Amino acid sequence: MLNVAIVGASGYTGLELIRILHCHPEVAVTCLTSEQSAGRKISDVFPSLRGRCDLLLENLEPVRVAEKADLIFTALPHKAAMEVVPTFLKLGKKVIDLSADYRLSDPAVYGEWYEPHLNPANLKKAVYGLPEIRRAKIKGAKLVANPGCYPTSIILGLAPLLKKGLIHPHSIIADSASGVTGAGRAAKVDSLYCEVNEGYRAYGVGGVHRHTPEIEQELSLLAGEPLQITFTPHLVPMDRGILSTVYAAPLKELTTAQLVRLFEEFYDGEPFVRVLPQGCLPSTAFVRGSNFCDIAPLVDARTGRIIIVSAIDNLVKGASGQAVQNMNLLCGFPETTGLDGLALFP
Secondary structure, three states, X not given: OEEEEXXXXXXXHHHHXXXXXXXXXXXXXXXXXXXXXXXXXXXXXXXXXXXXXXXXXXXXXXXXXXXXXXXXXXXXXXXHHHHHHHHHHHOOOEEEEOOOOOOOOOHHHHHHHOOOOOOOHHHHHOEEOOHHHHHHHHHOOOEEEOOOHHHHHHHHHHHHHHHOOOEOOOOOEEEEEEOHHHHOOOOOHHHOHHHHOOOOEEOOOXXXXXXXXXXXXXXXXXXXXXXXXXXXEEEOOOOOOEEEEEEEOXXXXXXXXXXXHHHHHHOOOOOOEEEOOOOOOOOHHHXXXXXXXXXXXXXXXXXXXXXXXXXXXXXXXXXXXXXXXXXXXXXXXXOOOXXXXXXXXX
């Protein structure tokens, strides 16, 4: 039995980790931390857990946490994660970090978008945890940087085309819409019900959203050359889910049928990527609560432009589900263990 700790368990990603791991036959959750709710039962913070997980939340003391766990999920804000991850690694623990702290391999880029990195040496050791692209490296990692939610939906949508050199790498535009849980659980005016309900708005416009360098880093690696994209996120008045619509100029004439076959071949055998038949489009409703990414590629017959639509649950494939998928790879469990649940519909 693998003992795991969740550091930062009182947020939505922490809750989702507990929900998923509760059904994992090889895992026991042995430690939960929360600075704001220490001393309370996790089931008092999240009543949905009552009678299934009633662990007391603890203050974050890295050595004490490490004594209780073999593997540690860090579900902390940026900067807070890199303050504790080095200690866990020195104590011989495997870490899956759900923050942005280890996603960018270049400390200068991290400093430009966030702040100076406290332990840049670990950036080179971290493996970007997108299993469909980095499975072999994840299996041998000590530190996995769990991808962001927007990047997951966009990278999976573009990987087959960039790998095959079928699109102009500097033509990419991505519009993504996310549910409000993507903003976290902390009280913020922009996330209040009356601010969000009955509205649909863009934010982080003009290349300033912090997921931009992460997306560009991974797409550049796939393309084999540096690239930039136009990325605009949107906030949708729903709890969870991301729908990304990505546009790119083809380098040769393609049909929708050819694109669908290309994607089917590229993702053949992938347990959590579903390439939809021609004529079908993804919906967040059909991946809600699941670890699936649904993708539909097509060609705009009028303009010749390629369009890719992808849908994920931002809290599952976009965060905690993908983290458990990475844990399974790290620990030698079947990759789908604990993640076989179907979407919650309606």
